[in-house]
Amino acid sequence: MNYLAHLFLADGDEELIVGNFIADTVKGSRFKNFTGGIANGILLHRHTDYFCDRHPMYLKTIHRLAPRHGKFSGIITDMLYDHLLASLWRDFSHEKLEDFCKRTYSVLYAYQPIMPDDCKTLLSHMIRHNWLASYATIDGIETALRGLSRRMKYFYPLQEALKDFQTGYKYFEDDFKTFFPLVQRHVKSEILPAFEV
Secondary structure, eight states: OOOOHHHHHTOOOOTHHHHHHGGGGGGGGGGGGGGGGHHHHHHHHHHHHHHHHHHHHHHHHHHHHHHGGGGGHHHHHHHHHHHHHTTTTGOSSOOOOOHHHHHHHHHHHHHHGSSSHHHHHHHHHHHTTTTHHHTTTTTHHHHHHHHHHHHSSOOOOOOGHHHHHHHTHOOOOOOHHHHHHHHHHHHIIIIIIOOOO
């Protein structure tokens, strides 16, 4: 899962949204330095990734990409799933994607002071270029993949995977339509209840 999916799975809770957003920069037990709700958001992000990374449906998508993209197939799958969530948004939410994005940006901006510096910079770019909504188009996800390629420690042209994605679009879409509801159910029935005190 990438930014859009993680933020959507926070289910509108402000601190869970913030925790999900900063999770990748908060290592080990450092989540304990944040308020309970934000710490739970970080843990939600980690538990969701753990569930996804081991699920046969998610691995099925990765295997579709693996012959040409090897170890980068997981990163590409996360990004393509954000594209599919954005393009199929009405199947998963009654709220308009544009409204979700505006509300989410507003929440994240309000919590900027407590974010690690890397997240502040990332958020600035995300809001300025409206990343979350842009994922709905092929051009938007191509731009996102190019940007991620430049930020990675070892450069790889992630956007090249779009050729494979478009060729087998129906298969990737079917994978996502089957898998994402499973993630939603897992988050609501297994992860979120564990945070209630």
